Amino acid sequence: MRTRTSALREKSTVYDLGMFANTPKPPYWVVVFTSHRRDDEGYGAMSERMQELASQQPGYLGIESARGSDGVGITVSYWKDRQSIAAWKAHLEHRQAQARGREQWYSRYQVRVAKVEYDYEFPPM
Amino acid sequence: MRTRTSALREKSTVYDLGMFANTPKPPYWVVVFTSHRRDDEGYGAMSERMQELASQQPGYLGIESARGSDGVGITVSYWKDRQSIAAWKAHLEHRQAQARGREQWYSRYQVRVAKVEYDYEFPPM
Numbered sequence: 462m463r464t465r466t467s468a469l470r471e472k473s474t475v476y477d478l479g480m481f482a483n484t485p486k487p488p489y490w491v492v493v494f495t496s497h498r499r500d501d502e503g504y505g506a507m508s509e510r511m512q513e514l515a516s517q518q519p520g521y522l523g524i525e526s527a528r529g530s531d532g533v534g535i536t537v538s539y540w541k542d543r544q545s546i547a548a549w550k551a552h553l554e555h556r557q558a559q560a561r562g563r564e565q566w567y568s569r570y571q572v573r574v575a576k577v578e579y580d581y582e583f584p585p586m
Numbered sequence: 587m588r589t590r591t592s593a594l595r596e597k598s599t600v601y602d603l604g605m606f607a608n609t610p611k612p613p614y615w616v617v618v619f620t621s622h623r624r625d626d627e628g629y630g631a632m633s634e635r636m637q638e639l640a641s642q643q644p645g646y647l648g649i650e651s652a653r654g655s656d657g658v659g660i661t662v663s664y665w666k667d668r669q670s671i672a673a674w675k676a677h678l679e680h681r682q683a684q685a686r687g688r689e690q691w692y693s694r695y696q697v698r699v700a701k702v703e704y705d706y707e708f709p710p711m
Contacts, residue, residue: 480658481620481696490619491700494663495606495650525620527652527660533605535652535660537618543703563708571606571707575616575700578668582696583688 468510482523484539484551487577489522492546494536496570504566507558514554520545539577607648611665612702614647617671619661621695623653629647629691632683641681645670671699 499502515521520541528534540546549555562570623629640646645666653659665671674680685694 481694484698487698491616491698493616493618495662497605504620511668525658527654527658529652529654533650533652535650535662537620537660537662548599567699567708569606569708571705573612573702573705575702577698577700580696580698583692583694 480525481582482525482537482539484522484577484580487579489577490540490543490546491575491577492538492540492577493573494538494570495547495573496534496536497568498532498534498566499568502565505563507561507566509520511555511558514552516551518549521549543574543576547558589636605650605662607650607662608646609702609705612704613644614702615665615668615671616700616702617663617665618698618700619663619695620698621659621661621692622693623657623659624693625690627690628686632686636680636683639677640674643670643674643677668699668701 500538512524512526522539522541524536524538526534526536540549550559551586587686596711613709637649637651640649640663649661649663651659651661675684
């Protein structure tokens with residue numbers, strides 16, 4: 462099991478960026494970004510850049526992302542507090558990516574900002 | 587755009603179950619379930635049954651789900667309050683599915699329970 466996970470880790474950007482975010486004890490905050498992508502020209506480079514940039518922001522705790530072949534994607538990013546979420550949303554380069562997302566990549570998206578009250582995992586740590 | 591979305595709606599169970607959950611004004615609650623699936627024998631039927639069963643529970647507000655070809659999946663379900671989340675977790679048939687998940691389907695998962703404080707979407711409603 463561990464070997465298999467390690468193999469996937471090497472193959473996938475999602476894994477490289479931490480498929481499972483290593484978040485601290487709650488409370489912390491989560492942004493749930495649900496989207497339907499209709500175009501992927503230039504998307505991969507932007508996505509990688511945004512994940513790299515996000516990881517450099519104050520209060521960033523981690524990110525997890527999945528997208529199926531039907532274009533439906535969910536990205537969850539974790540943050541220390543709502544101020545760090547607001548600052549990341551207002552970041553200039555991120556705002557440019559958001560604008561291009563609305564113009565080109567996404568037919569629709571929803572964003573929900575929530576405070577994590579408790580968490581658990583398997584296998585238990 | 588609308589035609590394309592309609593076409594996807596017919597092809598995908600995820601779309602049928604509401605790719606984008608139609609949630610009420612915050613506050614409401616979200617359960618973020620991040621998983622890595624290592625086996626899919628019997629998984630599809632269980633997943634459909636659990637989504638059907640969840641949708642019948644008190645306080646259920648919707649569900650969204652995506653899984654990539656690398657086995658990484660994120661499912662977010664929305665609930666009225668933390669009591670309805672606890673009741674769903676304790677549901678007998680759901681507990682049986684959870685046990686089989688740990689034994690067979692998942693190499694790893696994380697669950698985070700959070701209170702949604704605000705949300706927004708594109709295109710704006």
